[in-house]
Amino acid sequence: MNTKSNNLDTFKTLYLIKGILTLLMSFLPLIYIFLGGFLSTMIEMEEIQDPPPFDIGLIFMIIGVVALIFIVGTGVATILASNYIRDRKNYTFILVVAILNCFSGILGILLGVFTIIEINKPEVKELFEQS
Numbered sequence: 001m002n003t004k005s006n007n008l009d010t011f012k013t014l015y016l017i018k019g020i021l022t023l024l025m026s027f028l029p030l031i032y033i034f035l036g037g038f039l040s041t042m043i044e045m046e047e048i049q050d051p052p053p054f055d056i057g058l059i060f061m062i063i064g065v066v067a068l069i070f071i072v073g074t075g076v077a078t079i080l081a082s083n084y085i086r087d088r089k090n091y092t093f094i095l096v097v098a099i100l101n102c103f104s105g106i107l108g109i110l111l112g113v114f115t116i117i118e119i120n121k122p123e124v125k126e127l128f129e130q131s
Contacts, residue, residue: 006124011115012085018101018111019079022071029067036060074100091128094119 040057081097084090095116102112118124 006121006127007114007118008085008088008124008127011111011118012082014111015078015082015085015097015115018107019075019077019082021107022075022078022104026068026071026075029064029071032060032064032067036062036064074104088127088131091119091125 036057036059038057039060040055043052043055043057077097078101081094084094098112098115098119100112101108101115119128
């Protein structure tokens with residue numbers, strides 16, 4: 001039995017919460033997608049003498065779709081990292097998700113940095129090697 005203390009159970013919960021919050025944030029790119037569709041429709045319906053050379057609505061829609069894919073991917077990866085922390089496996093995946101979360105605002109920076117510090121401790125590495 002390992003008597004040394006670690007914070008992996010706390011990080012498991014924090015990663016689950018962060019993953020759910022990230023998935024909830026995926027509704028924001030939907031605004032871009034709907035706005036792009038609205039702009040495209042409005043430009044087509046208007047009888048403009050000199051229409052723009054490109055479809056502004058399409059640009060908004062592409063930005064929205066790319067952002068939606070990135071945010072949902074990050075949210076799913078964060079929830080998977082929570083499960084892997086619980087099971088004490090996939091050390092490299094958890095490290096990559098911790099680094100990825102460092103690019104997602106102050107909560108992600110704090111969670112990522114403290115996770116990197118925690119999983120690089122020798123006693124925590126041993127837990128992952130045992131699994």
